[in-house]
Amino acid sequence: MAAARRKRSEEWARNIILILCAVGAMVIFFNLDIVRQGDSVFNHTGTAKLYFRGDLTERDFSTKEVDRLRKYVNAYAKIVTSATVETTIQDRYKGVTPQSEVIFEVRLIMRDGARITTPARRAKRSELVRAILLKLDKDIDAYRQLKKEGKEMKGLVNTS
Helix, strand or coil: CHHHHHHHHHHHHHHHHHHHHHHHHHHHHHCCCCCHHHCCCCCCCCCCEEEEEECCCHHHCCHHHHHHHHHHHHHCCCCEEEEEEEEEECCCCCCCCCCCEEEEEEEEEECCCCEEECCCEEEEHHHHHHHHHHHHHHHHHHHHHHHHCCCCCCEEECCC
């Protein structure tokens, strides 16, 4: 009789420990917001989105180039909601080579609703990512400077 009671109490203790472990795992699983900048497994609000439009889409860029652009945009995820790179090939009938002229525009949507656009710029395909990054850097610097001066804006066309 005592052995049966002890076995039953051990079974209850084991079941309670398993239930506590399951509840703990669920709490940890549903609170994975410890990833930097508020990003979680379920909600990607901490990352800025990068879009490609026009003649060159994301698949026309190498993985390294896309990762470099995405990493830069996500570094500013606290102020940038999305970045769109729109490209036009100068001579569409030729194949795209490293020497192909590409016209590009960068559009940023900021977390406060401001929109930053750039006039069309030109770069060789081999230098396109570097040119885009330089333009993003200038746009974000101009935005930060205006915010620092206390200016509210809905839109900005950065010609620098």
